[in-house]
Amino acid sequence: MATPEFILRQRAKLGHELLWLSGCTAVVLRDGPEGPETLLIQRTDNGLWTPVAGIIDPGEQPYAAALREVREEAGVVAAIERLAWVTVTDVITYENGDQTQYIDHTFRCRWVSGEPRPDHEETAQARFFPIDRLPPMNEVHASRVRVVLEDRPETRLGPYVP
Numbered sequence: 001m002a003t004p005e006f007i008l009r010q011r012a013k014l015g016h017e018l019l020w021l022s023g024c025t026a027v028v029l030r031d032g033p034e035g036p037e038t039l040l041i042q043r044t045d046n047g048l049w050t051p052v053a054g055i056i057d058p059g060e061q062p063y064a065a066a067l068r069e070v071r072e073e074a075g076v077v078a079a080i081e082r083l084a085w086v087t088v089t090d091v092i093t094y095e096n097g098d099q100t101q102y103i104d105h106t107f108r109c110r111w112v113s114g115e116p117r118p119d120h121e122e123t124a125q126a127r128f129f130p131i132d133r134l135p136p137m138n139e140v141h142a143s144r145v146r147v148v149l150e151d152r153p154e155t156r157l158g159p160y161v162p
Contacts, residue, residue, distance in 0.1 A: 002122060006058055016097040022056040023089075023102035025141075026066040027148035028078045030111035030128060037128035038145060039116060040135065041073055044124045049134075050141040053104075062105040070109065074126035075117040078109040085147045085156040089140070108148045 003011075010019060028039035028051070040049045054069035056062055063080045070078045085106040092100050116126035129135065131149060134142075143160040150156075 004055055004057065007055070011098060016099060018091060018099040018101060021100055021102050022062065023053060023104045024056055024062050024066040024069065025051050025053040025104055025106040025144050026070045026078060026109045027051045027084070027106065027145055028070060028074075028076060028109040028111055029131075029148070032128060032130060034130050036131045038131055038134070038149075039070070039074055039076060039078075039111070039126070039128050040137075041116075041118070041123040042125040044120070044122055047124070048141070049137050051144055053141075053144075055102075056105075063107060066105070066107045066109065073119055073123045074114075075119070076114040076126075077112040079112050081108045081110055083155050084108045084152075085144065085160075087156075087158060087160070104144075106144045106147060108151070 007019070030037050039052065041052055042049050052070045052073050054065060056065040067078055067080065070076050083105060087104055089102045089104055094100070116128060118124055118126045134145065137145070147156050147160065
């Protein structure tokens with residue numbers, strides 16, 4: 001995944017120290033020919049299928065970042081329905097030793113237009129999957145999809161507890 005310039009500047013000063021960042025996840029839903037579908041991307045860095053996610057730029061609204069990431073990574077226009085979940089990730093240690101922890105804002109979104117296409121920089125594939133036939137995902141990303149599909153009226157706060 002491309003590292004934003006503001007993070008590279010911080011890393012030049014902090015080295016591998018823990019960096020606290022804001023992130024967003026967009027779980028985009030649409031009505032497909034066989035029922036509800038969700039947009040997933042296959043990441044180029046590790047081959048995993050995930051909902052669209054990314055880093056919120058300084059001063060950027062979380063919902064705007066989620067919509068931007070959907071356009072950039074999957075070529076789809078979406079609209080926010082609501083904030084579904086706010087949680088803090090575990091500490092992530094990258095291969096180069098950098099440590100990061102995110103406050104993630106997971107949004108329930110609806111598809112507006114566009115057919116998914118990968119950007120070939122961060123995404124190798126982008127497509128809609130029927131919600132009853134999702135590809136394997138790691139637990140972090142699967143839980144974000146589950147929270148959105150629960151469709152609770154309130155925003156879930158804190159760790160995922162089924």
